[in-house]
Amino acid sequence: MLIRKPNPIRSSEITSKDNYLNRREFIRAGAASGAIAGASLSAPAALAAVIPDEPLAKLADIRKPSPFSTDETLTSYDDVTTYNNFYEFGTGKDDPHRNARDFEPQPWSIKVDGHAENTGTFHLEDFVKPHTLEERIYRMRCVEAWSMVIPWVGIPLADVLKALKPTSKAKFVAFETLYDPKRMPGQRRRVLDWPYREGLTIAEAMHPLTILAVGLYGEVLPNQNGAPLRLVVPWKYGFKGIKSIVRIRFMSRMPQTSWNLSAPHEYGFYANVNPEVDHPRWSQARERRIGSGLFAAKQPTLMFNGYAEEVASLYDGLDLRRNY
Numbered sequence: 001m002l003i004r005k006p007n008p009i010r011s012s013e014i015t016s017k018d019n020y021l022n023r024r025e026f027i028r029a030g031a032a033s034g035a036i037a038g039a040s041l042s043a044p045a046a047l048a049a050v051i052p053d054e055p056l057a058k059l060a061d062i063r064k065p066s067p068f069s070t071d072e073t074l075t076s077y078d079d080v081t082t083y084n085n086f087y088e089f090g091t092g093k094d095d096p097h098r099n100a101r102d103f104e105p106q107p108w109s110i111k112v113d114g115h116a117e118n119t120g121t122f123h124l125e126d127f128v129k130p131h132t133l134e135e136r137i138y139r140m141r142c143v144e145a146w147s148m149v150i151p152w153v154g155i156p157l158a159d160v161l162k163a164l165k166p167t168s169k170a171k172f173v174a175f176e177t178l179y180d181p182k183r184m185p186g187q188r189r190r191v192l193d194w195p196y197r198e199g200l201t202i203a204e205a206m207h208p209l210t211i212l213a214v215g216l217y218g219e220v221l222p223n224q225n226g227a228p229l230r231l232v233v234p235w236k237y238g239f240k241g242i243k244s245i246v247r248i249r250f251m252s253r254m255p256q257t258s259w260n261l262s263a264p265h266e267y268g269f270y271a272n273v274n275p276e277v278d279h280p281r282w283s284q285a286r287e288r289r290i291g292s293g294l295f296a297a298k299q300p301t302l303m304f305n306g307y308a309e310e311v312a313s314l315y316d317g318l319d320l321r322r323n324y
């Protein structure tokens with residue numbers, strides 16, 4: 001839902017989308033032959049992602065290919081960054097990239113509280129720096145029945161949470177977006193009960209598919225995609241992927257979440273992608289892949305967005321029809 005300030009980095013230093021795609025092919029071929037995967041793994045850690053005067057190309061250099069990535073065709077950079085949901089910057093799909101142009105996501109800090117040993121307020125750099133950035137190419141399925149394939153750059157949420165040392169009382173993790181109506185004009189209207197809030201069970205948060213993204217397409221995260229730090233949980237509807245996170249809280253009880261508060265009969269806490277459980281106002285059986293053309297046939301939606309093998313066991317004993 002928004003855009004970035006004029007960039008101090010020369011455009012020649014930024015990995016072009018063509019280079020990005022060529023490089024990705026190169027990495028994939030190398031990884032398949034075992035030739036360069038090791039080199040990628042030993043690359044330096046994450047700081048370039050969050051220091052604005054570092055060349056963005058470095059972010060591309062420290063990506064690590066992941067076995068969790070899909071090889072489906074990527075949604076174009078233009079679509080990923082101009083068709084957004086980020087109500088803090090407006091409710092239209094093209095509002096965020098226009099209205100977030102001047103949003104400044106630096107400096108940024110994250111408050112950690114609740115049932116953990118390492119609570120307090122952390123600078124974004126300190127939060128991200130100890131962990132290794134990875135590229136994760138994931139499908140994203142919005143509850144509105146459209147989808148994309150996005151090459152995120154991020155860190156496993158589990159790595160971050162383990163460093164914060166949750167206690168045995170921590171059964172859930174709650175997240176909050178920045179509340180600042182001066183900088184986020186959409187918050188001047190009460191379309192949601194601000195700040196935007198989301199949550200996961202501790203098992204979902206610790207799952208290796210769950211990441212905190214700091215970039216996409218090898219670049220730092222554009223404002224409209226949730227700069228500087230957003231959640232990505234690929235087997236859940238996109239609204240679980242809370243953007244511009246400023247608070248992480250370890251809780252013993254299920255946290256309240258924005259969309260569940262706004263329309264409890266339409267948006268559950270779990271919100272796992274499920275083609276068999278329709279939204280009260282539309283079918284969830286099929287989805288429109290953004291960029292596939294206005295007249296392209298919708299494609300079938302997959303259980304858990306295609307990640308059932310990895311995550312279905314998290315929900316053993318849960319009635320998926322009720323807790324979608």
Ligand code: MTE
Nearest residue numbers: 084085086087142177196238239241242243
């Ligand atoms: N996070 C915040 N803070 N505010 C929002 O309005 N929208 C959600 C999610 N995260 C939203 C948010 C919804 S509905 C979707 S589908 C995804 O962000 C969209 O992410 P994208 O714009 O990067 O594609």
